[in-house]
Amino acid sequence: YHATLRTSNSGFESWRGQMEKVHISSGGVIYRITPKNKIEILLLHQRSSHKWHLPKGTREGEESLEKTALREVEEETGLKVEIEKYLCKLSLLKEDGSSKITHYFLMKPVEGDFDGRSHEDKNKYDRMEWVEIEKAKKLLLLKKFKEFEDEKNAVEAAEKAIKEKT
Numbered sequence: 001y002h003a004t005l006r007t008s009n010s011g012f013e014s015w016r017g018q019m020e021k022v023h024i025s026s027g028g029v030i031y032r033i034t035p036k037n038k039i040e041i042l043l044l045h046q047r048s049s050h051k052w053h054l055p056k057g058t059r060e061g062e063e064s065l066e067k068t069a070l071r072e073v074e075e076e077t078g079l080k081v082e083i084e085k086y087l088c089k090l091s092l093l094k095e096d097g098s099s100k101i102t103h104y105f106l107m108k109p110v111e112g113d114f115d116g117r118s119h120e121d122k123n124k125y126d127r128m129e130w131v132e133i134e135k136a137k138k139l140l141l142l143k144k145f146k147e148f149e150d151e152k153n154a155v156e157a158a159e160k161a162i163k164e165k166t
Contacts, residue, residue: 021098026068027056028107029158030081032130039162041136041155042109044076045127052139054151056102065103073107077128081107087157090150104154106161133159 030042043052057072059065066083073081085106092100131139133155140152 023094023098023100024059024065025056025100025102026059026065026072026105027054027102028069028073028081028083028105029054029087029154030073030077030079030107030109031133031158031162032109033162039133039159040130041133041158042077042079043129043131043136043139045129047126052136054104054140054154056104066105069103069105069107079109080111081109083107085161087154087161090153104151104157106158 032040032042034040042055044055045052055073055076057068057076059068060071063071069083070081073079083105087104087106089101089103091102094100137152137155140150140155
């Protein structure tokens with residue numbers, strides 16, 4: 001079979017000619033280097049699921065992936081960050097049959113603090129913590145829901161990129 005895929009913000013046409021919903025998100029692996037030269041990653045703890053996440057969110061309109069990632073990170077963490085590098089995309093098929101694609105960028109904080117989060121995100125996330133990278137990978141593996149992509153892969157890509165530049 002040769003499929004012709006037509007893309008849009010929210011979906012693509014499959015080879016059967018049926019429109020399928022595609023959820024496009026973008027986010028970041030925000031890191032810092034400690035005085036002891038350890039890599040720490042910023043994780044968010046979601047109140048409702050009791051799971052740790054990387055900051056990310058849905059693209060609005062024709063917004064670029066980079067702009068989505070910067071906006072979502074600032075809304076969810078209160079931090080202004082700079083993008084250092086595109087890391088990866090993670091895909092999953094959700095239980096409702098739709099697809100989700102999340103693009104991740106390596107990011108470094110430049111200003112702001114956790115008090116700058118949006119009201120909605122203050123209610124969504126009850127904790128944010130800088131976590132040593134090995135512990136972050138373990139915390140992200142604790143998710144067993146199909147609705148969440150394996151964010152550990154994004155952290156591993158970030159670790160490789162950080163080690164290459166230092």
